[in-house]
Amino acid sequence: MQEIQTYNVNEKGYYGQFGGAFIPEMLFPNVEELRTNYLNIMSEPSFQEEFQALLKDYVGRPTPLYLASRLSEKYKTNIYLKREDLCHTGAHKVNNTIGQILVAKRLGKHRIVAETGAGQHGVATATVCALMGLECIVYMGEIDIARQAPNVARMKMLGATVVPAKSGSKTLKDATNEAMRHWINNPVDTHYIIGSVVGPHPYPDMVARFQSVISKEIKSQLMEKTGKSNPDYVIACVGGGSNAAGAFYHFLDDLETRLVAAEAAGHGIDSGHSAATTFLGKPGVLHGSKSISMQTEDGQVIEPYSISAGLDYPGIGPMHAHLFDTKRAIFYGITDNEAIEAAMELCKLEGIIPALESAHALAVLSKLNAGENETVVVNLSGRGDKDLATYQKFVV
């Protein structure tokens, strides 16, 4: 019997061999409560009404799909930018935090805990907590606190408590550990808003669904502009993979659209300072799901490196591990320098300062060799205001 290939999650929480909920018993009741309720809550008309209204009037959706003419001219193809950078708070992260806080409220939770790397997810979480009047605690690696100071100030201004994660490498993976520990110690009244398509099932699926508005809009906007709803390529950067999951979601089964993922290769894939998970990792369990992660022979997590705090993570979500495994998506490793160059290029040609994370997706354009008649959508996941301190070092 031939199995039908599916790229989405199955009823047990797996994408092929990846996914599941590998969590200690202390987290089981919380995750189980979420698992048994999330689909029902999300399909309630009152939920959808509130969610859609907030996406429209608060976030500013739909975000534009912009034909980048000068960039297209340079690469001799047709490049559209999905402008998630124009979302309230400056990145796609808010699509997910709005969705999850509405779920948390319906589960009767009073407190929100979150992890953050670049601070974008922390800001997006602090924002919706202020909006809904819920207590907000954000764990952030000590090193990230130092390199993303403006976002720390924003979170504090929005009323969140920012707690430095001092364990391990003091970056995103450790902030995630600390947020999970906080949830273990406060199981009843707290909801954990994970910021990417990682973590135990149902998180990867729930976050992908909240972000799927990106590809839904791309389809209808592209239809309107070109008469065809499916592009030849969709490119997105992958840290944990939430903006990519959202940009890919409604194209997963449309095989004429090639899915392209950009990972952070740091100083180079084999430099020892990289976060290119699919190139350097192998199957394993990290943060509650089976996926691909960077690890030693003994199964210890390896500290990643990227110039971009949002991509500085040693794993990817299980959906992406499956897309990699089945070759449904093509993965590129983009170095720090290639990302910086792509960011400068977008500034000069289109007058848009991209987030460092999104710059990794843009850098794929020079490697893709898309044809003159082909259409390429790049998911511009966020804006670069938060990265000015880094960019300044490269502006002469």
Added chain:
Amino acid sequence: MNRITQLFQNKKQDILNVYFTAGFPDLNDTVKILTALDEGGADLIEIGMPYSDPVADGETIQLSNQKALDNGMSVKLLFEQLKDIRKTVNVPILLMGYINPVLQYGIEAFCKKCQEVGVDGLILPDLPVDVYEEEYKSIFEQYNLLNTFLITPQTSDVRINHIDNISNGFIYMVSSASTTGAKTGISEEQEAYFAKVNAMNLKNPRLIGFGISNHESFKKASSNAQGAIIGSAFIKVLNESTNLEKDIKSFVHSIKYA
């Protein structure tokens, strides 16, 4: 017969299970600590396999894990350290650790090695119950390894009964909703939870862990189950010790006899 099964057949009360992290404080302390615990009178010993990201653990055990890894500890090395252990030590031994290092070693190879060196059981807190049943149970049984599941005050009765059904050593009763070492002592609310579980007529004995740090809390836990597990409090002793053998023996003595 499996040494854990034998222990619970012979002893029904005041069972003392002590946890320590392999490779801590020094890389080659593993056997020394194991031997001192055995001679000191621990009934059951849980050897932690260090992991870089121990999400269920508080600061004390996190630091011991980190230190052990910095010392160069690994699963492979642990098996080497334990290879002659059954020539001198007869106490039941459990390996405790997160699933990823075990997966990387290879589940079958890992179980085989456990049996070879004389390990009796496993505690893998992030191994899901359904994955255990579908993929691992038969392998564990083949190598005569007992698997231990955790329950917490939030675990439903239905789930406790299910876990009891598929367990065949003992059940690890986590005393409160917390990471390891976060709380000390036992409250009335916790005692009510122990009483509830006791009234469920489970087929497996229980050991209470998390928050047990001295004779008083050990006795209290033991009066609510067949015994108790001590981790963070022992790691603190190891961390400050200048004479491991002496300090370990006096610690075990102080837990058992005040």
